[in-house]
Amino acid sequence: MTAEDFPNWFESRGFHAWAEGMAGLLRRKVIIADGHGHVLVEAGEGEGEGQRFPFHVNGIEAGHVEITPGDVAGSVESLVVNALLTLESLAEARNTVHDLVQTTAHQWRELSLLYRFAEWIAGDQDSGALAEHIAAQARRALKGKAAAMSYRFGEDIFGFATSGDDADELQDVVLWGAALESGAILSGLSELRDAGFSGRAPEGPLIVAPLRARGESFGALAVTSGTGELFEAEDLKLATLLAHQAGMAFANLELIEQVRDRERIQRELEMAGEIQSSILPPPRWSSDRFDLVGTCLPAQLVGGDAYLAIPLEDGLLAGVADVSGHGLSSALLMNAFASEVMALSMTSSDPARLLEITNKLICRRVGTIGLFVTVILARFQADGSVSIANAGHLPALALTPDGGLLTVETSGLPLGVMPDETYEEVRLEGKSYETIVTFSDGVTEARDPDGKMYGLRRLQDLLSEVGKTHRQSEEIFSAVLDDLTIFSSGEPRTDDLTLLVVRRKG
Numbered sequence: 001m002t003a004e005d006f007p008n009w010f011e012s013r014g015f016h017a018w019a020e021g022m023a024g025l026l027r028r029k030v031i032i033a034d035g036h037g038h039v040l041v042e043a044g045e046g047e048g049e050g051q052r053f054p055f056h057v058n059g060i061e062a063g064h065v066e067i068t069p070g071d072v073a074g075s076v077e078s079l080v081v082n083a084l085l086t087l088e089s090l091a092e093a094r095n096t097v098h099d100l101v102q103t104t105a106h107q108w109r110e111l112s113l114l115y116r117f118a119e120w121i122a123g124d125q126d127s128g129a130l131a132e133h134i135a136a137q138a139r140r141a142l143k144g145k146a147a148a149m150s151y152r153f154g155e156d157i158f159g160f161a162t163s164g165d166d167a168d169e170l171q172d173v174v175l176w177g178a179a180l181e182s183g184a185i186l187s188g189l190s191e192l193r194d195a196g197f198s199g200r201a202p203e204g205p206l207i208v209a210p211l212r213a214r215g216e217s218f219g220a221l222a223v224t225s226g227t228g229e230l231f232e233a234e235d236l237k238l239a240t241l242l243a244h245q246a247g248m249a250f251a252n253l254e255l256i257e258q259v260r261d262r263e264r265i266q267r268e269l270e271m272a273g274e275i276q277s278s279i280l281p282p283p284r285w286s287s288d289r290f291d292l293v294g295t296c297l298p299a300q301l302v303g304g305d306a307y308l309a310i311p312l313e314d315g316l317l318a319g320v321a322d323v324s325g326h327g328l329s330s331a332l333l334m335n336a337f338a339s340e341v342m343a344l345s346m347t348s349s350d351p352a353r354l355l356e357i358t359n360k361l362i363c364r365r366v367g368t369i370g371l372f373v374t375v376i377l378a379r380f381q382a383d384g385s386v387s388i389a390n391a392g393h394l395p396a397l398a399l400t401p402d403g404g405l406l407t408v409e410t411s412g413l414p415l416g417v418m419p420d421e422t423y424e425e426v427r428l429e430g431k432s433y434e435t436i437v438t439f440s441d442g443v444t445e446a447r448d449p450d451g452k453m454y455g456l457r458r459l460q461d462l463l464s465e466v467g468k469t470h471r472q473s474e475e476i477f478s479a480v481l482d483d484l485t486i487f488s489s490g491e492p493r494t495d496d497l498t499l500l501v502v503r504r505k506g
Helices: 012-026 077-121 127-141 167-177 189-194 233-279 328-344 351-366 456-466 473-488
Strands: 030-034 039-043 051-057 060-067 144-152 158-164 184-186 206-213 216-225 284-286 290-297 305-312 315-323 373-381 386-391 396-399 405-408 425-428 435-439 497-504
Touching: 012 030, 012 039, 012 060, 012 077, 051 077, 060 077, 127 144, 127 158, 127 216, 127 233, 144 167, 144 206, 144 233, 158 167, 167 206, 167 216, 184 233, 206 233, 216 233, 233 328, 290 305, 290 315, 290 473, 305 328, 305 497, 315 328, 315 351, 315 435, 315 497, 328 351, 328 373, 351 373, 351 386, 373 435, 373 497, 396 456, 405 425, 405 456, 435 473, 456 473, 473 497
Parallel strands: none
Antiparallel strands: 030 039, 030 060, 051 060, 144 158, 144 216, 184 206, 206 216, 284 290, 290 497, 305 315, 315 373, 373 386, 386 425, 396 405, 396 435, 435 497
């Protein structure tokens, strides 16, 4: 009998001492055997078939003590029964120590493996390298012949990693195992079939454990037995721990990639915002006949609002545009619209005609995506007159030389709705106005902390009051923004805000 064959409860020195003590006391031969009848200890002299006394370890019969006939007559039963209590205590203590050593060894193996694993994945590893490392570690830790792993990266991208001989045969197994709720020890292909598996698999025992983390499956790990023997519960526990760590690693990789994507999108949006700002005209512009103050404040990094200020040989083309919706798609359409108007203004500066042409272009290009553009365009001429056309936008407000206020009513459908829409113009002579104020609905639909909107009426009342005492475009512009700030009381903007003030000089 080799040392590996001795039962867990057997402690050589203590049991020999006990047997020799009993043999000397009884002057008989004492034999201690395990539950299979294998003799573990013999002490003393004696022949013949002896009397057997079973003994128990942790409540389970573990072997027997045999006392052969001896020189001293009489019954030894009561003495042996009492002495067996000492033997059983010795066996139970040895069994407890053995279990503790085994448990400690298993825990050390698990902790050591998990520590090395955690140390390795702490680096910036890609999903393929991570999967290959896990498969190799699992095969070594479980002393397997082969290991394979399926792993999910992203919504529906699956990859595979293998380690050892014939590991490719496990690919169907790890795809199937990704749907399991917990790991399993399987005796072979027939038991896999009984569990609902229908693919290709190697013969022989194996372990399958899903890579689960945060309530999701990120794949599965499978290891085949290297000895041909069925895996034990401790092996399944270790495989499950590895699979759980792997699942957490892939979940974290996915989160890291999402963060990187958001950071990349954030950087791109910031760049788009900077580009969009650079496309806008200067916030202040002046000539011999006109001066202008404007701003465009997007609610997000990029916006769907813009103001236009295009100097002409005989005046100025100015206006405000607002694309429906928010974000990048609106900003892209607005940039396209502004570029088209700037290009077209080189051949025609008539506001109504510009709206008709750009409307056809927008309907042709983006008419199917549901976005549209509201625009108000004003052409200021050298004689001081102004022609205004409106495509579904808020009206222009005109301050008169005597301090009055005119609401310039003209409208048509927004650009991008009907390709054949025509637009009208309203003309104001130079003596009938002094300042034209145009704006987006980010002004009139600004809200206070109670949810009340600023409204067109409040803006009209403010301009009527301001126009009596303030003549400069900068003063009028600042008065509107200051009143909006007071009204909103720090309430964040939910829409882009654009304001443009153009004053006629002289």
